[in-house]
Amino acid sequence: xxxxxxxxxxxxxxxxxxxxxxxxxxxxxxxxxxxxxxxxxxxxxxxxxxxxxxxxxxxxxxxxxxxxxxxxxxxxxxxxxxxxxxxxxxxxxxxxxxxxxxxxxxxxxxxxxxxxxxxxxxxxxxxxxxxxxxxxxxxxxxxxxxxxxxxxxxxxxxxxxxxxxxxxxxxxxxxxxxxxxxxxxxxxxxxxxxxxxxxxxxxxxxxxxxxxxxxxxxxxxxxxxxxxxxxxxxxxxxxxxxxxxxxxxxxxxxxxxxxxxxxxxxxxxxxxxxxxxxxxxxxxxxxxxxxxxxxxxxxxxxxxxxxxxxxxxxxxxxxxxxxxxxxxxxxxxxxxxxxxxxxxxxxxxxxxxxxxxxxxxxxxxxxxxxxxxxxxxxxxxxxxxxxxxxxxxxxxxxxxxxxxxxxxxxxxxxxxxxxxxxxxxxxxxxxxxxxxxxxxxxxxxxxxxxxxxxxxxxxxxxxxxxxxxxxxxxxxxxxxxxxxxxxxxxxxxxxxxxxx
Numbered sequence: 132x133x134x135x136x137x138x139x140x141x142x143x144x145x146x147x148x149x150x151x152x153x154x155x156x157x158x159x160x161x162x163x164x165x166x167x168x169x170x171x172x173x174x175x176x177x178x179x180x181x182x183x184x185x186x187x188x189x190x191x192x193x194x195x196x197x198x199x200x201x202x203x204x205x206x207x208x209x210x211x212x213x214x215x216x217x218x219x220x221x222x223x224x225x226x227x228x229x230x231x232x233x234x235x236x237x238x239x240x241x242x243x244x245x246x247x248x249x250x251x252x253x254x255x256x257x258x259x260x261x262x263x264x265x266x267x268x269x270x271x272x273x274x275x276x277x278x279x280x281x282x283x284x285x286x287x288x289x290x291x292x293x294x295x296x297x298x299x300x301x302x303x304x305x306x307x308x309x310x311x312x313x314x315x316x317x318x319x320x321x322x323x324x325x326x327x328x329x330x331x332x333x334x335x336x337x338x339x340x341x342x343x344x345x346x347x348x349x350x351x352x353x354x355x356x357x358x359x360x361x362x363x364x365x366x367x368x369x370x371x372x373x374x375x376x377x378x379x380x381x382x383x384x385x386x387x388x389x390x391x392x393x394x395x396x397x398x399x400x401x402x403x404x405x406x407x408x409x410x411x412x413x414x415x416x417x418x419x420x421x422x423x424x425x426x427x428x429x430x431x432x433x434x435x436x437x438x439x440x441x442x443x444x445x446x447x448x449x450x451x452x453x454x455x456x457x458x459x460x461x462x463x464x465x466x467x468x469x470x471x472x473x474x475x476x477x478x479x480x481x482x483x484x485x486x487x488x489x490x491x492x493x494x495x496x497x498x499x500x501x502x503x504x505x506x507x508x509x510x511x512x513x514x515x516x517x518x519x520x521x522x523x524x525x526x527x528x529x530x531x532x533x534x535x536x537x538x539x540x541x542x543x544x545x546x547x548x549x550x551x552x553x554x555x556x557x558x559x560x561x562x563x564x565x566x567x568x569x570x571x572x573x574x575x576x577x578x579x580x581x582x583x584x585x586x587x588x589x590x591x592x593x594x595x596x597x598x599x600x601x602x603x604x605x606x607x608x609x610x611x612x613x614x615x616x617x618x619x620x621x622x623x624x625x626x627x628x629x630x631x
Contacts, residue, residue, distance in 0.1 A: 134173065135172065138160055138387065145181075150437065151437075155418070157212070158454060163385070239358065245408070262361060340359055341357055345357060387416050390419060457532070490573055
Protein backbone atom coordinates (compact mmCIF):
# COMPACT_ATOMS: atom_id res chain seq x y z
CA UNK A 132 0.00 0.00 0.00
CA UNK A 133 1.09 3.57 -0.69
CA UNK A 134 1.97 5.76 2.25
CA UNK A 135 -0.53 8.59 2.71
CA UNK A 136 0.09 12.31 3.04
CA UNK A 137 -2.50 14.96 3.99
CA UNK A 138 -1.80 18.63 3.28
CA UNK A 139 -4.10 21.64 3.59
CA UNK A 140 -4.16 25.30 2.66
CA UNK A 141 -6.04 27.80 4.80
CA UNK A 142 -9.68 27.88 3.79
CA UNK A 143 -10.09 31.34 2.34
CA UNK A 144 -12.52 33.91 3.65
CA UNK A 145 -14.56 34.92 0.59
CA UNK A 146 -15.46 38.45 1.64
CA UNK A 147 -13.54 39.76 -1.41
CA UNK A 148 -11.88 38.44 -4.60
CA UNK A 149 -8.63 36.44 -4.35
CA UNK A 150 -5.24 38.19 -4.36
CA UNK A 151 -1.64 37.07 -4.77
CA UNK A 152 -1.40 36.11 -1.08
CA UNK A 153 -4.11 33.50 -1.60
CA UNK A 154 -2.35 32.27 -4.74
CA UNK A 155 0.99 31.99 -2.90
CA UNK A 156 -0.45 29.80 -0.11
CA UNK A 157 -2.16 27.55 -2.64
CA UNK A 158 0.80 27.25 -5.02
CA UNK A 159 3.27 26.44 -2.25
CA UNK A 160 0.95 23.75 -0.86
CA UNK A 161 0.48 22.38 -4.37
CA UNK A 162 4.25 22.16 -4.86
CA UNK A 163 4.61 20.12 -1.66
CA UNK A 164 1.65 17.90 -2.61
CA UNK A 165 3.05 17.25 -6.09
CA UNK A 166 6.52 16.50 -4.69
CA UNK A 167 5.08 13.91 -2.30
CA UNK A 168 3.32 12.30 -5.27
CA UNK A 169 6.69 12.19 -7.07
CA UNK A 170 7.90 10.19 -4.07
CA UNK A 171 5.00 7.77 -4.47
CA UNK A 172 2.66 8.97 -1.71
CA UNK A 173 -1.14 8.82 -1.86
CA UNK A 174 -1.76 12.55 -1.33
CA UNK A 175 -4.89 14.23 -0.03
CA UNK A 176 -4.69 17.95 -0.77
CA UNK A 177 -7.44 20.16 0.64
CA UNK A 178 -8.40 23.76 -0.01
CA UNK A 179 -11.69 25.63 0.17
CA UNK A 180 -13.64 28.57 1.58
CA UNK A 181 -14.61 29.67 5.09
CA UNK A 182 -18.13 31.07 4.65
CA UNK A 183 -19.58 32.03 8.04
CA UNK A 184 -19.17 35.00 10.35
CA UNK A 185 -20.12 38.62 10.78
CA UNK A 186 -17.78 39.90 8.06
CA UNK A 187 -19.46 37.69 5.45
CA UNK A 188 -22.89 38.81 6.61
CA UNK A 189 -21.93 42.48 6.33
CA UNK A 190 -20.36 41.97 2.88
CA UNK A 191 -23.55 40.23 1.69
CA UNK A 192 -25.75 43.08 2.94
CA UNK A 193 -23.59 45.60 1.06
CA UNK A 194 -24.22 43.71 -2.17
CA UNK A 195 -27.92 43.30 -1.38
CA UNK A 196 -27.58 39.51 -1.37
CA UNK A 197 -28.43 36.81 1.14
CA UNK A 198 -25.31 35.41 2.86
CA UNK A 199 -25.58 32.07 1.06
CA UNK A 200 -26.06 33.72 -2.36
CA UNK A 201 -23.06 35.94 -1.65
CA UNK A 202 -20.98 32.89 -0.63
CA UNK A 203 -22.06 30.93 -3.71
CA UNK A 204 -20.88 33.80 -5.88
CA UNK A 205 -17.50 34.40 -4.21
CA UNK A 206 -16.71 30.77 -3.42
CA UNK A 207 -16.99 29.99 -7.13
CA UNK A 208 -14.26 32.58 -7.78
CA UNK A 209 -11.96 30.70 -5.39
CA UNK A 210 -12.95 27.36 -6.90
CA UNK A 211 -12.13 28.73 -10.36
CA UNK A 212 -8.78 29.93 -9.01
CA UNK A 213 -7.78 26.34 -8.19
CA UNK A 214 -8.05 25.57 -11.91
CA UNK A 215 -6.38 28.83 -12.99
CA UNK A 216 -3.41 28.04 -10.70
CA UNK A 217 -3.37 24.40 -11.91
CA UNK A 218 -3.69 23.10 -8.36
CA UNK A 219 -3.80 19.34 -7.82
CA UNK A 220 -6.17 19.51 -4.85
CA UNK A 221 -8.27 16.40 -4.27
CA UNK A 222 -11.01 18.20 -2.34
CA UNK A 223 -12.54 21.68 -2.14
CA UNK A 224 -14.53 22.28 1.01
CA UNK A 225 -17.13 24.92 1.79
CA UNK A 226 -18.09 25.42 5.43
CA UNK A 227 -21.73 25.83 4.39
CA UNK A 228 -21.82 22.19 3.22
CA UNK A 229 -23.97 19.71 5.18
CA UNK A 230 -21.00 17.39 5.75
CA UNK A 231 -19.17 20.20 7.52
CA UNK A 232 -22.10 21.41 9.63
CA UNK A 233 -22.57 17.85 10.90
CA UNK A 234 -18.87 17.46 11.74
CA UNK A 235 -18.68 20.74 13.68
CA UNK A 236 -21.79 19.91 15.68
CA UNK A 237 -20.34 16.47 16.52
CA UNK A 238 -17.15 18.13 17.75
CA UNK A 239 -19.16 20.59 19.87
CA UNK A 240 -21.05 17.75 21.52
CA UNK A 241 -17.79 15.97 22.36
CA UNK A 242 -16.35 19.14 23.91
CA UNK A 243 -19.59 19.58 25.87
CA UNK A 244 -19.57 15.95 27.02
CA UNK A 245 -15.94 16.32 28.11
CA UNK A 246 -16.93 19.36 30.21
CA UNK A 247 -14.79 21.80 28.20
CA UNK A 248 -17.61 24.27 27.43
CA UNK A 249 -19.66 26.50 29.75
CA UNK A 250 -22.16 29.36 29.37
CA UNK A 251 -21.25 32.84 30.60
CA UNK A 252 -21.04 36.44 29.32
CA UNK A 253 -18.35 37.89 27.06
CA UNK A 254 -17.10 41.44 27.50
CA UNK A 255 -14.10 42.56 25.48
CA UNK A 256 -12.55 43.78 22.26
CA UNK A 257 -13.52 42.10 19.01
CA UNK A 258 -12.41 42.68 15.42
CA UNK A 259 -15.02 41.87 12.78
CA UNK A 260 -12.34 42.09 10.08
CA UNK A 261 -10.08 39.52 11.79
CA UNK A 262 -12.97 37.58 13.41
CA UNK A 263 -10.75 37.59 16.49
CA UNK A 264 -10.81 38.60 20.16
CA UNK A 265 -8.02 40.78 21.54
CA UNK A 266 -6.78 41.63 25.03
CA UNK A 267 -6.38 45.17 26.34
CA UNK A 268 -2.60 44.86 25.87
CA UNK A 269 -3.07 44.21 22.14
CA UNK A 270 -5.17 47.35 21.55
CA UNK A 271 -3.94 50.76 20.41
CA UNK A 272 -5.88 54.08 20.54
CA UNK A 273 -6.14 56.21 17.40
CA UNK A 274 -6.41 60.01 17.42
CA UNK A 275 -9.97 59.83 16.05
CA UNK A 276 -11.07 57.89 19.12
CA UNK A 277 -11.20 54.51 17.38
CA UNK A 278 -9.23 51.52 18.60
CA UNK A 279 -7.26 49.01 16.56
CA UNK A 280 -5.41 45.76 17.07
CA UNK A 281 -1.75 46.77 17.15
CA UNK A 282 -0.61 43.66 15.24
CA UNK A 283 -3.12 43.71 12.37
CA UNK A 284 -4.27 47.33 12.23
CA UNK A 285 -7.92 46.20 12.24
CA UNK A 286 -10.62 48.23 13.97
CA UNK A 287 -11.91 46.66 17.20
CA UNK A 288 -15.19 47.24 19.00
CA UNK A 289 -16.27 46.57 22.57
CA UNK A 290 -18.65 43.61 22.62
CA UNK A 291 -20.85 42.37 25.46
CA UNK A 292 -23.07 39.34 24.95
CA UNK A 293 -24.01 35.96 26.37
CA UNK A 294 -21.53 33.37 25.12
CA UNK A 295 -20.41 29.82 25.47
CA UNK A 296 -16.75 29.59 26.49
CA UNK A 297 -14.12 26.96 25.77
CA UNK A 298 -11.82 26.20 28.73
CA UNK A 299 -8.69 27.28 26.89
CA UNK A 300 -6.97 28.22 30.17
CA UNK A 301 -6.78 24.52 31.08
CA UNK A 302 -4.53 23.87 28.09
CA UNK A 303 -1.67 26.28 28.76
CA UNK A 304 0.65 23.66 30.24
CA UNK A 305 -0.49 20.78 27.99
CA UNK A 306 0.25 22.95 24.95
CA UNK A 307 3.69 23.97 26.23
CA UNK A 308 4.49 20.32 26.97
CA UNK A 309 3.32 19.32 23.49
CA UNK A 310 5.50 22.00 21.82
CA UNK A 311 8.49 20.77 23.82
CA UNK A 312 7.93 17.14 22.88
CA UNK A 313 7.22 18.03 19.24
CA UNK A 314 9.79 20.72 18.35
CA UNK A 315 8.90 20.62 14.63
CA UNK A 316 5.17 21.12 15.15
CA UNK A 317 5.37 24.87 14.44
CA UNK A 318 7.62 26.07 11.63
CA UNK A 319 9.60 28.12 10.83
CA UNK A 320 11.45 28.50 14.14
CA UNK A 321 10.63 32.20 14.50
CA UNK A 322 6.90 31.42 14.42
CA UNK A 323 7.31 28.76 17.09
CA UNK A 324 8.97 31.28 19.39
CA UNK A 325 6.04 33.70 18.89
CA UNK A 326 3.50 31.05 19.81
CA UNK A 327 5.37 29.80 22.87
CA UNK A 328 5.73 33.37 24.11
CA UNK A 329 1.99 33.97 23.64
CA UNK A 330 1.00 30.79 25.49
CA UNK A 331 3.44 31.45 28.34
CA UNK A 332 1.92 34.90 28.81
CA UNK A 333 -1.27 33.18 29.95
CA UNK A 334 -4.33 31.75 28.21
CA UNK A 335 -7.86 32.92 29.02
CA UNK A 336 -11.00 30.96 28.26
CA UNK A 337 -12.18 31.57 24.71
CA UNK A 338 -15.63 32.80 23.69
CA UNK A 339 -16.89 30.28 21.11
CA UNK A 340 -20.42 31.45 20.34
CA UNK A 341 -22.22 34.63 19.26
CA UNK A 342 -25.79 35.89 19.61
CA UNK A 343 -25.62 39.34 17.96
CA UNK A 344 -25.83 37.94 14.40
CA UNK A 345 -27.07 34.68 12.94
CA UNK A 346 -24.86 33.74 9.97
CA UNK A 347 -23.15 30.66 11.30
CA UNK A 348 -23.60 27.07 12.44
CA UNK A 349 -26.18 26.75 15.24
CA UNK A 350 -24.99 25.49 18.61
CA UNK A 351 -26.54 22.04 19.18
CA UNK A 352 -29.53 22.36 21.48
CA UNK A 353 -29.39 26.17 21.59
CA UNK A 354 -30.40 27.92 18.37
CA UNK A 355 -30.02 31.33 20.02
CA UNK A 356 -26.24 30.87 19.66
CA UNK A 357 -24.12 30.31 16.57
CA UNK A 358 -20.57 28.98 16.77
CA UNK A 359 -17.56 31.26 16.73
CA UNK A 360 -16.30 31.24 13.15
CA UNK A 361 -12.84 29.91 14.00
CA UNK A 362 -14.13 26.82 15.84
CA UNK A 363 -16.27 26.24 12.76
CA UNK A 364 -13.51 26.97 10.22
CA UNK A 365 -10.69 24.94 11.76
CA UNK A 366 -12.87 21.84 11.92
CA UNK A 367 -12.95 21.72 8.10
CA UNK A 368 -9.74 19.69 8.24
CA UNK A 369 -11.59 16.95 10.15
CA UNK A 370 -14.61 17.18 7.86
CA UNK A 371 -12.56 16.58 4.71
CA UNK A 372 -10.86 13.58 6.35
CA UNK A 373 -14.32 12.18 7.21
CA UNK A 374 -12.82 11.81 10.68
CA UNK A 375 -15.85 10.67 12.66
CA UNK A 376 -16.65 7.87 10.20
CA UNK A 377 -13.55 6.71 8.31
CA UNK A 378 -10.68 8.61 10.01
CA UNK A 379 -9.00 8.58 6.60
CA UNK A 380 -5.75 10.52 6.21
CA UNK A 381 -5.89 11.82 9.81
CA UNK A 382 -3.83 13.33 11.39
CA UNK A 383 -2.91 16.01 8.91
CA UNK A 384 0.75 15.93 7.90
CA UNK A 385 0.92 19.68 7.43
CA UNK A 386 -1.28 22.77 7.57
CA UNK A 387 0.07 25.49 5.26
CA UNK A 388 -1.12 28.90 6.49
CA UNK A 389 -0.23 32.59 6.39
CA UNK A 390 1.58 33.84 9.47
CA UNK A 391 -1.36 36.09 10.43
CA UNK A 392 -3.54 33.10 11.39
CA UNK A 393 -0.85 31.22 13.29
CA UNK A 394 -2.44 31.68 16.73
CA UNK A 395 -5.66 30.00 15.62
CA UNK A 396 -3.84 26.99 14.14
CA UNK A 397 -1.05 26.56 16.68
CA UNK A 398 -2.92 27.40 19.90
CA UNK A 399 -6.70 27.18 19.58
CA UNK A 400 -6.83 24.25 17.12
CA UNK A 401 -4.55 21.88 19.06
CA UNK A 402 -6.38 22.82 22.28
CA UNK A 403 -9.77 21.97 20.73
CA UNK A 404 -8.38 18.63 19.54
CA UNK A 405 -6.77 17.83 22.89
CA UNK A 406 -10.07 18.58 24.61
CA UNK A 407 -11.86 16.16 22.26
CA UNK A 408 -9.16 13.46 22.56
CA UNK A 409 -8.41 13.69 18.83
CA UNK A 410 -4.82 13.26 17.51
CA UNK A 411 -3.10 16.54 16.68
CA UNK A 412 -1.73 17.58 13.26
CA UNK A 413 1.93 16.80 12.69
CA UNK A 414 2.99 20.27 11.53
CA UNK A 415 1.80 23.85 11.08
CA UNK A 416 3.85 26.01 8.70
CA UNK A 417 3.24 29.77 8.81
CA UNK A 418 4.65 31.33 5.64
CA UNK A 419 5.27 35.04 5.14
CA UNK A 420 3.22 37.53 3.16
CA UNK A 421 3.55 38.50 -0.46
CA UNK A 422 3.87 42.25 -0.07
CA UNK A 423 2.60 45.01 -2.28
CA UNK A 424 5.33 47.62 -1.88
CA UNK A 425 6.23 47.24 1.79
CA UNK A 426 2.74 46.38 3.03
CA UNK A 427 0.54 43.32 3.31
CA UNK A 428 -2.13 43.26 0.61
CA UNK A 429 -5.63 44.17 1.77
CA UNK A 430 -8.85 45.34 0.21
CA UNK A 431 -9.03 48.34 2.55
CA UNK A 432 -5.57 49.56 1.47
CA UNK A 433 -6.41 49.14 -2.21
CA UNK A 434 -3.06 47.45 -2.91
CA UNK A 435 -4.28 44.10 -4.18
CA UNK A 436 -2.12 42.28 -6.74
CA UNK A 437 -4.41 40.29 -9.02
CA UNK A 438 -2.78 36.88 -9.66
CA UNK A 439 -4.66 36.35 -12.91
CA UNK A 440 -3.40 39.61 -14.42
CA UNK A 441 0.21 38.70 -13.58
CA UNK A 442 -0.24 35.14 -14.88
CA UNK A 443 -1.74 36.43 -18.13
CA UNK A 444 1.33 38.61 -18.68
CA UNK A 445 4.12 36.23 -17.67
CA UNK A 446 2.68 32.70 -17.69
CA UNK A 447 1.47 30.43 -14.89
CA UNK A 448 4.46 28.08 -14.66
CA UNK A 449 6.81 31.05 -14.79
CA UNK A 450 5.01 32.76 -11.87
CA UNK A 451 4.98 29.53 -9.86
CA UNK A 452 8.71 29.15 -10.50
CA UNK A 453 9.51 32.74 -9.51
CA UNK A 454 7.52 32.61 -6.26
CA UNK A 455 9.02 29.29 -5.20
CA UNK A 456 12.63 30.25 -6.01
CA UNK A 457 12.85 33.92 -5.15
CA UNK A 458 10.75 34.03 -1.95
CA UNK A 459 12.45 32.27 0.94
CA UNK A 460 9.72 29.99 2.26
CA UNK A 461 8.70 31.31 5.65
CA UNK A 462 9.70 34.95 5.06
CA UNK A 463 7.87 37.85 3.44
CA UNK A 464 8.47 38.38 -0.27
CA UNK A 465 7.66 40.81 -3.04
CA UNK A 466 6.80 40.52 -6.70
CA UNK A 467 9.17 42.84 -8.49
CA UNK A 468 8.59 43.00 -12.26
CA UNK A 469 12.27 43.51 -13.12
CA UNK A 470 13.34 40.60 -10.91
CA UNK A 471 10.58 38.46 -12.38
CA UNK A 472 11.75 39.16 -15.94
CA UNK A 473 15.38 38.50 -15.01
CA UNK A 474 14.45 35.22 -13.33
CA UNK A 475 12.45 33.99 -16.34
CA UNK A 476 15.10 35.11 -18.84
CA UNK A 477 18.13 33.82 -16.92
CA UNK A 478 16.94 30.57 -15.35
CA UNK A 479 14.27 29.42 -17.75
CA UNK A 480 14.84 30.91 -21.21
CA UNK A 481 18.67 31.15 -21.29
CA UNK A 482 19.55 28.20 -19.08
CA UNK A 483 17.00 25.39 -19.35
CA UNK A 484 15.11 26.47 -22.47
CA UNK A 485 18.23 27.23 -24.50
CA UNK A 486 19.82 23.92 -23.49
CA UNK A 487 16.74 22.05 -24.69
CA UNK A 488 16.64 23.99 -27.97
CA UNK A 489 20.30 23.35 -28.80
CA UNK A 490 20.25 19.65 -27.88
CA UNK A 491 17.06 18.85 -29.76
CA UNK A 492 18.14 20.77 -32.83
CA UNK A 493 21.32 18.65 -33.09
CA UNK A 494 19.50 15.37 -32.35
CA UNK A 495 16.84 16.15 -34.92
CA UNK A 496 19.37 17.08 -37.59
CA UNK A 497 22.03 14.43 -37.04
CA UNK A 498 20.39 11.52 -35.13
CA UNK A 499 17.04 11.21 -36.89
CA UNK A 500 15.25 12.59 -33.80
CA UNK A 501 16.12 9.54 -31.70
CA UNK A 502 18.08 9.11 -28.47
CA UNK A 503 21.73 8.63 -29.53
CA UNK A 504 23.91 5.71 -28.47
CA UNK A 505 26.37 6.65 -25.73
CA UNK A 506 29.40 5.54 -23.76
CA UNK A 507 29.56 7.74 -20.67
CA UNK A 508 32.87 8.03 -18.82
CA UNK A 509 32.81 7.75 -15.01
CA UNK A 510 33.19 11.52 -14.80
CA UNK A 511 30.22 12.02 -17.10
CA UNK A 512 28.09 9.56 -15.15
CA UNK A 513 28.95 11.43 -11.95
CA UNK A 514 28.13 14.75 -13.63
CA UNK A 515 24.72 13.46 -14.67
CA UNK A 516 23.85 12.30 -11.18
CA UNK A 517 21.76 14.46 -8.80
CA UNK A 518 21.07 13.27 -5.26
CA UNK A 519 17.43 12.40 -4.54
CA UNK A 520 18.31 12.02 -0.85
CA UNK A 521 19.58 15.60 -0.66
CA UNK A 522 16.50 16.92 -2.46
CA UNK A 523 14.22 14.90 -0.19
CA UNK A 524 15.93 16.32 2.89
CA UNK A 525 15.56 19.87 1.55
CA UNK A 526 11.87 19.40 0.76
CA UNK A 527 11.15 17.66 4.07
CA UNK A 528 12.59 20.79 5.72
CA UNK A 529 10.18 22.84 3.54
CA UNK A 530 13.07 24.77 1.98
CA UNK A 531 11.30 25.00 -1.37
CA UNK A 532 13.52 27.90 -2.48
CA UNK A 533 16.65 25.80 -1.88
CA UNK A 534 15.14 22.84 -3.74
CA UNK A 535 14.64 25.00 -6.85
CA UNK A 536 18.13 26.47 -6.51
CA UNK A 537 19.66 22.97 -6.39
CA UNK A 538 17.96 22.15 -9.69
CA UNK A 539 19.14 25.46 -11.21
CA UNK A 540 22.72 24.77 -10.08
CA UNK A 541 22.48 21.32 -11.71
CA UNK A 542 21.21 22.79 -15.00
CA UNK A 543 24.03 25.37 -14.97
CA UNK A 544 26.57 22.58 -14.51
CA UNK A 545 25.14 20.67 -17.47
CA UNK A 546 25.13 23.84 -19.59
CA UNK A 547 28.79 24.38 -18.79
CA UNK A 548 29.58 20.80 -19.83
CA UNK A 549 27.78 21.26 -23.17
CA UNK A 550 29.45 24.63 -23.80
CA UNK A 551 32.87 23.18 -23.02
CA UNK A 552 32.33 20.10 -25.20
CA UNK A 553 30.88 22.10 -28.15
CA UNK A 554 28.97 19.26 -29.86
CA UNK A 555 27.94 21.64 -32.70
CA UNK A 556 31.63 21.98 -33.58
CA UNK A 557 32.48 18.31 -33.05
CA UNK A 558 29.70 17.19 -35.38
CA UNK A 559 31.43 18.98 -38.29
CA UNK A 560 34.54 16.87 -37.66
CA UNK A 561 32.57 13.63 -37.47
CA UNK A 562 33.62 13.18 -33.83
CA UNK A 563 31.90 10.04 -32.48
CA UNK A 564 31.76 11.65 -29.01
CA UNK A 565 28.87 13.87 -30.11
CA UNK A 566 26.22 11.21 -29.43
CA UNK A 567 27.50 10.77 -25.89
CA UNK A 568 27.45 14.51 -25.19
CA UNK A 569 23.89 14.84 -26.47
CA UNK A 570 22.82 11.70 -24.60
CA UNK A 571 24.13 13.10 -21.32
CA UNK A 572 22.46 16.48 -21.88
CA UNK A 573 19.15 14.85 -22.86
CA UNK A 574 19.10 12.74 -19.71
CA UNK A 575 20.01 15.77 -17.63
CA UNK A 576 17.04 17.64 -19.15
CA UNK A 577 14.86 14.66 -18.21
CA UNK A 578 16.08 14.97 -14.62
CA UNK A 579 15.56 18.74 -14.57
CA UNK A 580 11.96 18.51 -15.75
CA UNK A 581 11.11 15.60 -13.45
CA UNK A 582 12.40 17.61 -10.50
CA UNK A 583 10.67 20.80 -11.64
CA UNK A 584 7.36 19.02 -12.18
CA UNK A 585 5.99 20.08 -8.75
CA UNK A 586 6.92 23.69 -9.55
CA UNK A 587 6.07 23.87 -13.28
CA UNK A 588 3.74 20.95 -14.01
CA UNK A 589 2.52 22.08 -17.45
CA UNK A 590 5.92 22.79 -19.01
CA UNK A 591 7.42 19.70 -17.39
CA UNK A 592 4.70 17.40 -18.69
CA UNK A 593 5.06 18.90 -22.15
CA UNK A 594 8.83 18.31 -22.24
CA UNK A 595 8.69 14.83 -20.69
CA UNK A 596 6.03 13.72 -23.18
CA UNK A 597 8.51 14.67 -25.93
CA UNK A 598 10.97 12.10 -24.62
CA UNK A 599 8.38 9.37 -24.19
CA UNK A 600 7.43 9.82 -20.51
CA UNK A 601 3.68 10.01 -19.91
CA UNK A 602 2.22 12.24 -17.19
CA UNK A 603 1.10 9.28 -15.07
CA UNK A 604 4.63 7.80 -15.09
CA UNK A 605 6.45 10.85 -13.73
CA UNK A 606 8.20 9.90 -10.48
CA UNK A 607 11.38 10.63 -8.58
CA UNK A 608 12.72 7.19 -9.60
CA UNK A 609 13.16 8.45 -13.17
CA UNK A 610 16.21 10.54 -12.25
CA UNK A 611 18.23 7.36 -11.73
CA UNK A 612 17.07 5.76 -14.99
CA UNK A 613 18.65 6.83 -18.26
CA UNK A 614 16.71 6.94 -21.52
CA UNK A 615 17.02 3.96 -23.85
CA UNK A 616 19.01 4.56 -27.01
CA UNK A 617 16.99 4.82 -30.22
CA UNK A 618 13.85 6.05 -28.38
CA UNK A 619 11.74 8.20 -30.72
CA UNK A 620 11.66 11.87 -29.71
CA UNK A 621 9.38 14.81 -30.47
CA UNK A 622 10.68 18.37 -30.78
CA UNK A 623 9.44 20.38 -27.74
CA UNK A 624 9.88 23.71 -29.49
CA UNK A 625 10.25 26.97 -27.57
CA UNK A 626 9.59 26.28 -23.90
CA UNK A 627 10.12 29.72 -22.37
CA UNK A 628 9.89 33.08 -24.08
CA UNK A 629 12.10 35.99 -23.01
CA UNK A 630 10.63 39.16 -21.51
CA UNK A 631 12.14 42.53 -22.37
